[in-house]
Amino acid sequence: METILLGGEPIPYVVIKKQNKNAYLRLKPDGTIAITANPAFSQARIEAFILRNADRIRRARRAILQKESLPAGMIRLWGKTIPAPAGWSEADYKRETLAAASKAVETLPPALRKTLPKDLSFRARLMRTRFGSCALATHAVTMNSVLARYDRVFFDAILIHELIHFAHPDHGKGFYGALLPLVPDYRRIRKELGVLFRSTEV
Numbered sequence: 517m518e519t520i521l522l523g524g525e526p527i528p529y530v531v532i533k534k535q536n537k538n539a540y541l542r543l544k545p546d547g548t549i550a551i552t553a554n555p556a557f558s559q560a561r562i563e564a565f566i567l568r569n570a571d572r573i574r575r576a577r578r579a580i581l582q583k584e585s586l587p588a589g590m591i592r593l594w595g596k597t598i599p600a601p602a603g604w605s606e607a608d609y610k611r612e613t614l615a616a617a618s619k620a621v622e623t624l625p626p627a628l629r630k631t632l633p634k635d636l637s638f639r640a641r642l643m644r645t646r647f648g649s650c651a652l653a654t655h656a657v658t659m660n661s662v663l664a665r666y667d668r669v670f671f672d673a674i675l676i677h678e679l680i681h682f683a684h685p686d687h688g689k690g691f692y693g694a695l696l697p698l699v700p701d702y703r704r705i706r707k708e709l710g711v712l713f714r715s716t717e718v
């Protein structure tokens with residue numbers, strides 16, 4: 517086991533030698549970085565690879581270690597751990613979610629705003645199986661209030677995903693052609709959100 521400094525924090529990592537052409541990175545359940553790399557890769561090369569992925573690692577580690585790192589009387593709100601305001605409940609997360617959605621719509625790129633129904637409305641619900649949904653018939657977008665716990669990048673990606681459905685109902689080429697220019701990292705963000713969600717107690 518070695519350690520590497522990421523943002524000033526020593527993070528343990530292990531290297532698994534395999535006849536891969538490239539190096540691969542994953543996080544173990546205890547937050548240790550596991551690198552699978554060709555035996556020819558030097559330690560310097562492996563550490564450079566880890567550093568290139570530092571942001572991703574830190575986010576994923578936060579997700580994995582979150583349960584343990586949330587002390588009593590604290591809540592997560594938009595990616596920050598803060599003292600729980602008196603009487604804080606899921607209703608407050610829903611209010612935060614709705615406020616964020618209404619505000620985000622005002623700053624959308626004009627090309628996307630143009631495709632939205634005039635009577636667009638938002639709902640917030642705590643959902644177990646989806647992060648957002650778009651009702652084309654009723655012009656209502658429902659956002660999962662769990663998102664108000666996480667960094668805004670996740671909320672914004674899901675919101676834009678749902679809004680694009682007004683122009684592209686399915687997840688075909690046109691859909692991703694509209695989504696990826698606005699959220700180039702969408703697939704990675706969505707994957708990390710899954711990890712985050714699995715580690716969240718709601």
Ligand SMILES: [Zn+2]
Pocket residue numbers: 677678681687
């Ligand atoms: Zn969709």
